[in-house]
Amino acid sequence: MKDIREITCINCPLGCTLTVELEANEVIKVTGFQCPRGEKYARKEVLDPRRSITTILPVRGGDLPMVSVKTDGDIPKTKIKELILALKGIVLEAPIQEGQVVVADVCQTGVNIIATKTIQKQTP
Amino acid sequence: MRKDIVVIGGGPAGLAAAISAYESGSTDVMIIEREQRLGGILNQCIHNGFGLHTFKQELTGPEYSERYLKRLSELPIDIKLDTMVIDVTPQKKVIAINSSDGILEIEAGAVILAMGCRERPRGALNIPGFRPSGIFSAGTAQKFVNIDGYMPGKEIVILGSGDIGLIMARRLTLEGAHVKMVLELLPYSGGLKRNIVQCLNDFAIPLKLSHTVTRIHGKDRVTGVTIAQVDSELKPIRKTEQYVACDTLLLSVGLIPENELSRKAGVAINLKTQGPFVSNTLETSVPGIFACGNVLHVHDLVDYVSEEAEMAGKYAADYVKSNESSATTVKIETQQGVRYSVPSTVNPDLIDKFLVIRFRVTEVFENHIVTVAFDDQVLQQRQKRILTPGEMEQVLLPKAWFLKHPDLKSIQIRIAKEESQ
Ligand SMILES: Cc1cc2nc3c(=O)[nH]c(=O)nc-3n(C[C@H](O)[C@H](O)[C@H](O)COP(=O)(O)OP(=O)(O)OC[C@H]3O[C@@H](n4cnc5c(N)ncnc54)[C@H](O)[C@@H]3O)c2cc1C
Ligand code: SF4
Numbered sequence: 164m165k166d167i168r169e170i171t172c173i174n175c176p177l178g179c180t181l182t183v184e185l186e187a188n189e190v191i192k193v194t195g196f197q198c199p200r201g202e203k204y205a206r207k208e209v210l211d212p213r214r215s216i217t218t219i220l221p222v223r224g225g226d227l228p229m230v231s232v233k234t235d236g237d238i239p240k241t242k243i244k245e246l247i248l249a250l251k252g253i254v255l256e257a258p259i260q261e262g263q264v265v266v267a268d269v270c271q272t273g274v275n276i277i278a279t280k281t282i283q284k285q286t287p
Numbered sequence: 288m289r290k291d292i293v294v295i296g297g298g299p300a301g302l303a304a305a306i307s308a309y310e311s312g313s314t315d316v317m318i319i320e321r322e323q324r325l326g327g328i329l330n331q332c333i334h335n336g337f338g339l340h341t342f343k344q345e346l347t348g349p350e351y352s353e354r355y356l357k358r359l360s361e362l363p364i365d366i367k368l369d370t371m372v373i374d375v376t377p378q379k380k381v382i383a384i385n386s387s388d389g390i391l392e393i394e395a396g397a398v399i400l401a402m403g404c405r406e407r408p409r410g411a412l413n414i415p416g417f418r419p420s421g422i423f424s425a426g427t428a429q430k431f432v433n434i435d436g437y438m439p440g441k442e443i444v445i446l447g448s449g450d451i452g453l454i455m456a457r458r459l460t461l462e463g464a465h466v467k468m469v470l471e472l473l474p475y476s477g478g479l480k481r482n483i484v485q486c487l488n489d490f491a492i493p494l495k496l497s498h499t500v501t502r503i504h505g506k507d508r509v510t511g512v513t514i515a516q517v518d519s520e521l522k523p524i525r526k527t528e529q530y531v532a533c534d535t536l537l538l539s540v541g542l543i544p545e546n547e548l549s550r551k552a553g554v555a556i557n558l559k560t561q562g563p564f565v566s567n568t569l570e571t572s573v574p575g576i577f578a579c580g581n582v583l584h585v586h587d588l589v590d591y592v593s594e595e596a597e598m599a600g601k602y603a604a605d606y607v608k609s610n611e612s613s614a615t616t617v618k619i620e621t622q623q624g625v626r627y628s629v630p631s632t633v634n635p636d637l638i639d640k641f642l643v644i645r646f647r648v649t650e651v652f653e654n655h656i657v658t659v660a661f662d663d664q665v666l667q668q669r670q671k672r673i674l675t676p677g678e679m680e681q682v683l684l685p686k687a688w689f690l691k692h693p694d695l696k697s698i699q700i701r702i703a704k705e706e707s708q
């Protein structure tokens with residue numbers, strides 16, 4: 164059985180429309196991309212869609228109340244909710260260095276949460 | 288106090304301008320920033336999508352800014368935080384206030400304007416109803432959530448589908464709010480397609496095109512909005528009106544350059560960009576006052592902000608050395624399909640390898656040609672698959688062309704379907 168899907172590439176602002184042909188859960192053809200990243204993305208997106216996530220976590224004793232963080236790789240789209248719930252309740256301590264791992268191997272995805280901002284210790 | 292160069296604003300434009308001015312030989316540089324932290328709008332833009340151009344990887348806003356802060360920390364540049372510039376005179380006197388120095392008066396050799404932009408005030412939108420709490424501009428909500436960790440509400444409707452609105456739809460959803468819908472007055476979204484996919488579709492948030500809010504309900508706090516479809520003249524169609532309960536309305540209404548100070552300094556403002564007119568050295572109509580970043584025109588890519596600001600810093604340093612304003616001899620004429628260009632005048636002697644002209648088109652064009660002419664003689668034609676007003680375009684003109692045309696008076700840019708030599 165043939166299945167044809169249309170998706171939008173999210174890898175750059177051009178946003179190419181990609182057409183993917185699937186047969187028995189295997190990609191047999193991708194068209195519409197303007198660079199190789201688009202083809203790679205299409206193959207992944209129809210079978211194992213993934214996203215990287217950015218969010219914030221609260222910090223105690225810092226010069227800002229929140230630190231921005233991100234996943235250091237992408238996680239399955241179906242795990243986004245679980246990841247966000249797993250981060251609820253976590254409070255970090257200042258100081259925090261940009262690039263520092265603040266939560267390791269989140270939800271057993273093999274992906275770490277790292278800080279994207281430096282937070283200094285606030286001297287009261 | 289005297290300073291060679293005063294940079295007003297410590298966002299990505301101000302940071303890159305100050306570093307470049309220092310590296311171009313001005314050792315007496317000061318940055319004045321009204322917030323407690325450098326980085327400008329990037330501090331609240333925690334999403335990915337910055338720096339692909341410059342660093343060949345996708346960074347978040349704060350990461351992009353930290354790269355510049357690291358370089359800055361290695362240079363002896365004066366930084367005044369929590370300090371607000373309140374006046375700039377045409378003689379380049381900068382007046383600022385803060386709580387420790389009181390009033391600061393600085394005689395500057397050159398001034399670089401890098402104040403960024405602000406969101407269009409709500410007055411521009413005439414929605415009937417009281418003005419209850421629970422109405423926020425998208426950028427304000429972004430600051431609340433990402434910097435202060437404060438949630439504006441639980442049940443949210445967003446009016447306007449520009450990128451900030453789309454990005455906030457995802458942010459608020461991840462933070463546990465229920466974003467009920469995004470409404471867009473026009474029949475197409477003003478945001479990038481990739482943002483529609485990853486911010487709305489991924490979370491099943493509906494995007495209603497050709498829709499608007501006709502009424503805001505609630506007296507103290509928003510309790511709901513009435514929405515309606517609009518016709519081809521963008522007028523609401525009464526019989527399509529529908530009530531949607533919500534406690535928060537976000538307005539994603541567009542940005543305008545923040546130029547009160549520029550006006551005080553006597554800088555001529557281009558009504559199309561709402562930013563100063565500049566030459567290819569980023570100098571405004573007032574000698575020794577330069578401008579870069581969002582205060583000049585609204586950019587969608589921070590990489591271009593940094594690039595532009597580096598040039599402003601370099602030329603400001605040159606100005607301080609020579610005290611000579613760049614006499615421009617060439618005018619850039621924007622013709623059909625081109626809304627504005629930056630710069631608008633050129634001094635060919637001060638072009639390095641290329642002249643970069645950035646511009647926006649007036650409407651969506653598919654399969655059209657961008658034409659550049661020197662004194663009406665066509666020199667460059669580039670076929671473009673798509674051109675949209677939402678995305679800044681640019682053309683690069685090699686220095687050699689200018690050497691070949693020593694008597695050049697004007698450069699024309701236009702968009703056309705097909706054109707013969
Ligand atoms: C919501 C949003 C999302 C974006 N997403 C992307 C993206 O995904 N990718 C990308 O490449 N770009 C993105 N951009 C664009 C990019 O971030 C901006 O173009 C860039 O940050 C503009 O830099 P700037 O230095 O000109 O202005 P700003 O960052 O606004 O900095 C101006 C600074 O000047 C200060 N200031 C203003 N007036 C005064 C005064 N009187 N006295 C002292 N200080 C003053 C302000 O406090 C501020 O710190 C986004 C922009 C926004 C708003
Ligand atoms: S296919 Fe390539 S050019 Fe097209 S959107 Fe994806 S990354 Fe961009």
